[in-house]
Amino acid sequence: MNRDVMLIEPASSSAMREMFKEKYPYPPVGLLHIAAFLKLHGYTVHVVDMMIEDHSRQDFRRRLATLSRSPLAVGISLYTECFYEGIEVAALVRELFPETCIVAGGPHATFRPDEVLSYDCIDFVIRHEGESAMVELLEHLQHPQGLPVERIQSLAYRDVNGAVRSNPTRPFVTNLDLLPFPSYESVPALQESYKESFMFVSSPGCPGDCVFCASRAMSGKRYRFHSAEWVFSLAYEYFRRYGFNRMVFLDDTFTVHRKRAEAFCHYLLTAWPGSEPPRWACKSRVDRVSDEICALMSRAGCLSIHIGVESADQGVLDAIAKHIRLEQTFEAIRVARRHGLRVDCSFIIGHHADTRATIEKTILFAQAIRDHGIGTAAIGISTPFPGTRLFEDAEKLGITITTRNWRKYDLVTPVYDTQRFTKNDLRRALYFLEHESRRGKQMVGLTGQRHEQFRAKLDRLIAEIEADENAQVKLSKGGVQ
Incomplete structure (x- = not known):
């Protein structure tokens, strides 16, 4: 009986693939979870990560040709920015393995x-979580009468008349600890990178509901998480295999469940098999950052924390449903730095509620973070991905989406119009941050405003951080004496 399955992560372009290989060698964690679940049910699984591996069309064709037989099924992960490449992969698989x-x-x-499903090369779509639905679909392929497609939750397909049918959504898994560890060994090309940095997800989704993010729509409204024991066991097991130097939590908000975060840190401090805990990084929200948790994470080996700043204007933060105050962002940065954590900040310009003036303030904030050594500042352009309220409620939010060319949904290309600013305003703002500000230019140049009041706030933030750090240095020297 054929129980071979191939799972594929397409790459959106060769340029993006090279960037990911160099800076972000993230494993395809979603596919690795599905691979582990399929293996648990007796399937042989091959994972192809085109974001990391070098695969031209001909290379991929040759790889498929080496298979001893056609797979029972091929699963392809489709993100918006690599949609067309995923369809091309599907067409090639169909050409070589028509059955x-x-x-x-x-x-x-x-x-x-x-x-x-408007593309003939795609037979089925699995919506949301894929583990159980994929197993049931594979059982259907082998025993179609015993398990008809109409009974498989979260499955979409074409009926006998060619109309698309979507079955009811499968309830989300509530006890994530019942799932097996992701099958990291399924991507041979990443084995060496695991020895340096081990990346994983301990809690899918996000409790936030920002208009630009589809995380909650994708993974459910209820915040779900693996226990601290499961997460520590995962890290422990793969440290034994690879001996990595660094861990990276890919969760959107690691510190949301404070007791779990504290328990994980205590396990690192008391039960880690190495001489000391590995260095690690995580993400969180500014309203979930405190003196206590930062102090504990720092002692347990945490080097950096990523926070989504998004905007330097309170009105914009309210409009995008971030549910934070700008003062909380300043305080979170102060607290993290006080405990020696690097702060990795992400910003977005071109929100539906932005103006030229608020865009300038956001650029100035990112510049201050970067130029004063407080942390890193990554900035992108607001993009209405499918599944976000920005996409679904575009007209209500006052934007006009100007293209459905998914290749342009890359976070650096403006894809909608608004009365508040132009696409060229966004391009000019990014150019200022990446080029002109590094040459000492002070004015962003969209409005002619200097934003003196906001600059004064940034100056106070920087002075307070520097004072904290100087105090820590003096305390350290006093302790030595």
Whole structure:
């Protein structure tokens, strides 16, 4: 009986693939979870990560040709920015293995199943979580009468008349600890990178509901998480295999469940098999950062914490439903720095509520973070991905989406119009931050304003951080004496 399955993560372009290989060698964690679940049910799974591996069309064709037989099914993860490349991969698989079932999953497939199924090379779409639905679909392929497609929750397909049908959504897994560890060994090309940095997700989704993010729509409204014991066991097991130097939590908000975060840190401090805990990094929200948790994380080896600042204007933060105050952002940065944590800040310009003036303030904030050595500052352009309220409620939010060319949904290309600013305003703002500000220019140049009041706030923040750090240095020297 054929129980071979291939899971594929497409790459959106060769340029992006090279960037990811160099800076962000993230494993395809979603596919690795599905691979582990399929292996648990007796399937042989091959994972192809085109974001990391070098695969031209001909290379991929040759790889498929080396298979001893056609797979029972091929699953392809579709993100919006790599949608077309995923369809090209599916077409090639169909050409070489016309009898193989081709399944699409991932965010784009979840929110636009009709579009995905308009391509003949895609047979099924699995929406939201894929583990159980994929197992049931594979059982259907082998025993179609015993398990008809109509009974498989979260499955979308074409009926006998060619109309797209979407079955009811499967309830989300509530006890995540019942799932097996992700099958990291399924991507041979990443084995060496695991020895340096081990990356994983301990809690899918996010309790926030920002208009630009589809995390909650994709993973459910309820915040779900693995226990501290499960997470520590995962890290412990793979440290024994690879001996990595660094861990990275890919969760959107690691510190949301404070007791779990504290328990994990205590396990690192008391039960880690190495001489000292590995260095690690995580993400969180500014309203979930405190003196106590930062102090404990720092002692347990944490080097940096990523926070989504998004905007330097309170009105914009309110409009995007961030549910934080700008003062909380300043305080979170102060607290993290006080305990020696690098602060990795992400910003977005071009929010539907932005103006030229608020965009300038956000650019100035990012510049201050970067130029004063407080942390890193990454900035992107607001992009209405399918599944976000920015996409679904575009007209209500006052924007006009100007293209459905998904390749342009890359976080650096403006794809909608508004009366508040132009696409060229966004391009000029990014150019200022990346080039002109590094040459000492002080004015962003969209409005002619200097934003003296906001600059004064930034100056106070920087002075307070420097004072804290000087005090820590003096305390340290006093302790030595």
